[in-house]
Structure formats: structure tokens, C-alpha cells
Amino acid sequence: MNEFLHQLVAGLATGGIYASVALALVMIYQATHHINFAQGEMAMFSTFVAWALIEAGLPYWGAFALTVVISFVLAMVIEFAVIRPMHNAPELSVVVVFIGLLVIFHSLAGWLFGYTIKQFPSPFPSNAWYGSELMSAHQVGAIVVALVMVALLFSFFAFTPVGLALRAAAQNAPSSRLVGINVGRMLMLGWGLAGAIGAVAGMMVAPVVFLDPNMMTGVLIYAFAGALIGGIDNPAGAVLGGFIVGVLENLIGTYVVGTELKLSVALVLIVGVLIVRPSGLLGRKIVTRV
Amino acid sequence: MNQSSKTNCSSPQAAIAARMASGNSAGAGLSWRWIVLLLILAVGLTFVAKGYHLFQATMVLAYAIALLGLNILTGYNGQISLGHGAFFALGAYAAAILMEHAGAPYWATIPAAGVFCLIIGYLFGRPTLKLEGLYLALATFALGVAMPQLLKYKHLEAWTGGVQGIVLAKPDAPFGLPLTQDQWLYLFALLVTLVMFVIAHNLLQSGSGRAMRAIRDHAMAAEAMGVDNRHYKSMSFGVSAAYTGVGGALSAIAVQFVSPDSFTLFLSISLLVGIVVGGVGTLWGAFFGALFIMFVPSLAEKVSKAAPWAVYGVVLIAIMFAMPGGVMGLLRKISERRSRRPD
Numbered sequence: 195m196n197e198f199l200h201q202l203v204a205g206l207a208t209g210g211i212y213a214s215v216a217l218a219l220v221m222i223y224q225a226t227h228h229i230n231f232a233q234g235e236m237a238m239f240s241t242f243v244a245w246a247l248i249e250a251g252l253p254y255w256g257a258f259a260l261t262v263v264i265s266f267v268l269a270m271v272i273e274f275a276v277i278r279p280m281h282n283a284p285e286l287s288v289v290v291v292f293i294g295l296l297v298i299f300h301s302l303a304g305w306l307f308g309y310t311i312k313q314f315p316s317p318f319p320s321n322a323w324y325g326s327e328l329m330s331a332h333q334v335g336a337i338v339v340a341l342v343m344v345a346l347l348f349s350f351f352a353f354t355p356v357g358l359a360l361r362a363a364a365q366n367a368p369s370s371r372l373v374g375i376n377v378g379r380m381l382m383l384g385w386g387l388a389g390a391i392g393a394v395a396g397m398m399v400a401p402v403v404f405l406d407p408n409m410m411t412g413v414l415i416y417a418f419a420g421a422l423i424g425g426i427d428n429p430a431g432a433v434l435g436g437f438i439v440g441v442l443e444n445l446i447g448t449y450v451v452g453t454e455l456k457l458s459v460a461l462v463l464i465v466g467v468l469i470v471r472p473s474g475l476l477g478r479k480i481v482t483r484v
Numbered sequence: 485m486n487q488s489s490k491t492n493c494s495s496p497q498a499a500i501a502a503r504m505a506s507g508n509s510a511g512a513g514l515s516w517r518w519i520v521l522l523l524i525l526a527v528g529l530t531f532v533a534k535g536y537h538l539f540q541a542t543m544v545l546a547y548a549i550a551l552l553g554l555n556i557l558t559g560y561n562g563q564i565s566l567g568h569g570a571f572f573a574l575g576a577y578a579a580a581i582l583m584e585h586a587g588a589p590y591w592a593t594i595p596a597a598g599v600f601c602l603i604i605g606y607l608f609g610r611p612t613l614k615l616e617g618l619y620l621a622l623a624t625f626a627l628g629v630a631m632p633q634l635l636k637y638k639h640l641e642a643w644t645g646g647v648q649g650i651v652l653a654k655p656d657a658p659f660g661l662p663l664t665q666d667q668w669l670y671l672f673a674l675l676v677t678l679v680m681f682v683i684a685h686n687l688l689q690s691g692s693g694r695a696m697r698a699i700r701d702h703a704m705a706a707e708a709m710g711v712d713n714r715h716y717k718s719m720s721f722g723v724s725a726a727y728t729g730v731g732g733a734l735s736a737i738a739v740q741f742v743s744p745d746s747f748t749l750f751l752s753i754s755l756l757v758g759i760v761v762g763g764v765g766t767l768w769g770a771f772f773g774a775l776f777i778m779f780v781p782s783l784a785e786k787v788s789k790a791a792p793w794a795v796y797g798v799v800l801i802a803i804m805f806a807m808p809g810g811v812m813g814l815l816r817k818i819s820e821r822r823s824r825r826p827d
Contacts, residue, residue: 229618276801283808286558290760291804293753298797305791415629422622458633461626465612468623472614 201448202441207333208402209440210340214395215410215417216424216432217343218388223426225364225384226277228288232295233392234414236272238407239299240265240393241400242307245314254317258397262390269389270382277385278378304407314400336398343391344433351429360384412457416443419464424474431476438475439464526674530667538666539738540778545673546735547774549680551758552767553727558756559765560688561720562700564621567628568728569752571601573635575729576736576747580650581643590655590737594676597733598726605725609718628752635744649743652736673734680730685767687723696720728755761803763812772811 215233222230230236240261247257276295280288318335351357362370363380370377396410403409416439424435442463447456468474529541554568578600579593588596612623635644644650657668687693695716698706707713736742754777761776762769784795807814 229621279805280808283804284764286564286756286760286764287804287808287810290757291801293757294797294800294804296797297793297800301791301793301795301797305794415625418622418625422619426618455633455637458626458630461622461629465615465623465626468619469611469614472616472619 201444203329205441205444206437207336209437210337211395211399212416212420212440213433213436214340214343214391215413216421216436217429218391219417219421220426220429220432221384221388225381231292232299234410235296235299236389237392237396238410239303241396241405242303244397245312245405254315261393265389265393266386270386273382273385300407309407312405314405316401332401339398347429419461422474423464423467425476428476431474530670535666538670542670542673542738543735544774544778545677546731546738547777548770549677550728550731550755551770551773552684553724554755555759555770556727557720557724558759561696565624566621566756567624567752568755569747570627570631571605571725571728572732572751573631573747574604575601575732576742577644579733579736580652580742583652584650594730594733598730601729602722602726606718606722609721613714613717628749632744632747649741652740654740669738676734680727761810763810766812769810769812
């Protein structure tokens, strides 16, 4: 039983990270109806930036804040310079551009920072009061950070005028323009937010999986699955989905098939769920006029 | 199609249908003169290129068949797949296992791999009918991720050879033809490619091809017109998988080796990149896409040893900026402009 609890809790901890990246994916999907396949690599790159800042002598939280700002700006620049010119291009061409971004960030990170695996510090002291035998302080911290991000985002979207404008721009761009919303700026903002969320997720995952250019590849797959299983148009659903995927992955790996096949089995289960509930657990069914 | 329209051209509908069909085929491919010229050049390459270059040419043909398969699904039927590398792997392994364990001759493994992948593709396409867009992307992605792991799975090791994979022998030229192994293999690949492209061309021009395109353009309208969506969509999956499997089998024979690590997710993504670069929903785009995925990575390495994939990514994005419709989209635009100028 204790073993089971242990696995469950460990699953929740990784689930928190998947949830954060899933949240970033949903952010961009909400704003642009694209899935950003480069999200994981952008987060990985941000984490390397944080690592370089810490190496340069900045205190952890200083580097953390600076990295979030840098990632925010970087993502906005990417939206403006790379994604916006493609707004009339076919869907698949945009997907290919995302793949291009993915390999660029992957390669750049390896080139600038090296392919050797690096330690990344955790901001949560290992002997903190909230750590216990079941769950290390970092795991608790990562979950809390994920939940805080959801709460912040929710309040941003629900209670601030800018959040309202962002939702409007995503839902109906021409009408939003007519009421005076700068849609282009909103898209940039959406990308910036996603970049910042991804950076936080990267900094939370790095102490667990160690820092190297490949660290986010698996995370992105799980986050994508989490976002879809929860409902791609629902931030809360994405977080729930992320946690579900994390727990499922851990339990299947431990009890059913072992580590070699756990990714496959988890994905097959997820696809099974989607066949029964095609719009995800919390997603809205999309009704289109013909 | 053309013959039937000749016999009953008296009715106006048939005349319109015939005109549409001929217009369609002119739009879909190049003229016969070009095809014959290209074919002569392709056969000529056998005696000009040597060793490694012939191997590269053979691989381009294998990729072209695989890309054509993905294009049948994505370009002509509108279903996205991020996991076609899995069918490429299945075809390659089917060929390798047949040659290794059943002692089958290499030429017989090509159709066998095709039929095997047709069945698997159909069986995969059937339950995923309900999924569309991103959800289908995830399901196929899962397939692409699962395949290398399955091939490594220890209970299948007796067949697949596990992580070590299977090593194959290169076939000799038959009938005592004075050709080296590389030359013969290239010619063989060229023949397979020709047959596969002719079949695809005829399929896409037929009623089935029209039904597939109708589903892509407007599934509900197609259904209302009496097109059986379920049947055509799962069949497209099957046919597409069969093509990709044939490409995989051909590549296995050319490389003389299969192992799970040759069929990673990156292959699936390369295939998708290939059809977009070549031109979605075009026959000939497959060749441009195959050239891209065969040569651009090594060219990128020549440009920058330190960060080759950054160069690759930049080239990819630049291509998408310059020609969002792929190479074929650009060619079409040029020919349209040229035909407009004299008027």
C-alpha cells in the first residue's frame, strides 16, 4: 500500500510538470488555434538561460524572474517574426514551421550550452517542513507552483480587462477589431504568456530529470496528451489531464508493463479515452454550422 | 474513364465529365513528354552514378513512395498523420523477417509488405475514424512513438532481432545481366516506383479518388452525396500505409539492415515535412520531398558542423516562407503566371 501511495504521489509530481506545459499549449491554442510543437524545446532553452544566469552568479529567484521575462519577450518576438507572416498559409505549413523552430532551439541549446547533462538547482530546500517521506520538498513545490500558475491564469482571464480582450481576440478576431482590440498585440501577448509558463515548467522539471537538450521531448508528448485528454480549449481541463497522464504513466510503468513500454501503453490508453470522448474530459463539443 | 467518355460523348453530361477529367489530369501531373524525358534520365543515372550515389538515389525513390503514401492520406483525404514512420518500419521489418526467417526472395517481399501494411493500416484507421485534426495527430503520434518500443519488445525478439535488428544480403542482378548489385537495386526500385505511381495516379483519378477528395473538402457534403465516409477514410488509411510500407521494404533492402532505432519519431516527422515541402495533395511533390529529406540534413551538416539542425530548421522555415504551398505549389503558380502572360 505504501508503495502504491509512493507511486501515486510521484505520478502527481510529474503530472504537475505535464500540467504546466499542457497549460502553455492550451494558451497558444486558445489564442491562435495552433498546437505549438516547439513549446517543449522553448521551455528547455529557457531553462538553459536560467542555468547560465545562475552560473553567472545571480541568486535563484533573481534568475527565475529574469528568465520568465526573457522567455516572455522571446516568445513574443517569435510570434511577431515567424508565426505572423504565416497567417495565410495552409495549416500543415504552419505545423512544419513549428517543427523548424523545434529543431532550431534543440540545436542551438546543444551548441551554446553543450550536450553534457547538467545539474539544475531546486529552489525548495530538501529539508523543508513540507517535505516528507512520501513526497520530497521539490515535488510538493512543483505541484504548488503549477496550481498557483493555474490560479493566476484563471484570474487573469476571468477578472482583468486584458484577459477579456485576449479571449475575445481568440474567439472572433474581426469582431474584436471592430470594438477596438488590437488583435495582433493580443496574439503576441498569448505567445508571451505561453513562453513564460513553459519557462517555469522547465525550471521545475530540470532538477528532477537533469538539464540537457533532450529533457523536454518526452514531457511535450505527455503534455500534448494531457491537454487533449482534458480538453484542448479548457485550461483547467489541461491541468487535470496533465495530472492524469502523470499518474497513469507512473502506475502503468510500475505495475503493468515495466518502463520499456509504459509510454506506448499510456498513449494507447489515452487514445482509447479519446475514441469514447472525442473532445476530451472537460472540453466543449464543437458544433459547426454547415 | 477516357474510353467510356469517348463512347458516349453524345450526352452533354458525359462531355462535361470528360472535360473535367482531362482538365484534372493535366492539372495533376506533367505532360507525357516530360515523364518520358525524366524516365530516360532516371534510367541513364544507373550508368553514370556510382556506389554510394546510386544508394542515395535508391533511397530517394523509397522515400518518394512513402511520401506518396502519406500524401494519399493527408493531401488527398485530409487526415493528418504524425506516425507514418511506424508503417515505414512495419514494411521494412516485414521484408526483413520474410527474407531472414522464411527465405523469401527480395522481390516477393515488396508486395507482401504492402499487403501487410494495408491490413494493419485499415485496422488502425477503422477505430480512429472518430478522431479528427489534432486528436488524430495524437493517435498517429502515439503509433509512431510505440513502434520502436514494440520492435524492441523482448517477447518479439525471436522475430525482430531486438535492439540488434536484422542484417540482410544485397540481391544480385537476375538473368546474368551485366549490372552491379547497386545498379540492379536502383533499377528495381525505379520499376517499383513507376508501378506504384501509375497505380496511385489511376486511383486518384478514379471515382474512389474523387470520393477521397470530396471527404477532404467537405465531409458532410460528401456524405450527403452518398459517399461512404467510413469506408473511404479507413481505406485511405490502408492504402496510404501500404505505400509507406512498400517504401520501407525497399529502404530495408537498400540499407541491408533494419533496427528499431532507424525508425524513430524523427522519421515520421521527416515524412510530414517531406510532403509539405514537396506540395500537399500532389503526386510529383513526393519526389521533391524525398530529395529534401534525403539531402538537406547532410547539406546542413556541411554548412555548420556545430549546429546542423539549426541550419536545417532555418532552411525549413525559409522554404515555408517562400513557398507555403511547397515546391509544387510554386511550380503551379509559375505556370499559371506564364499561361496568363500571352493573353
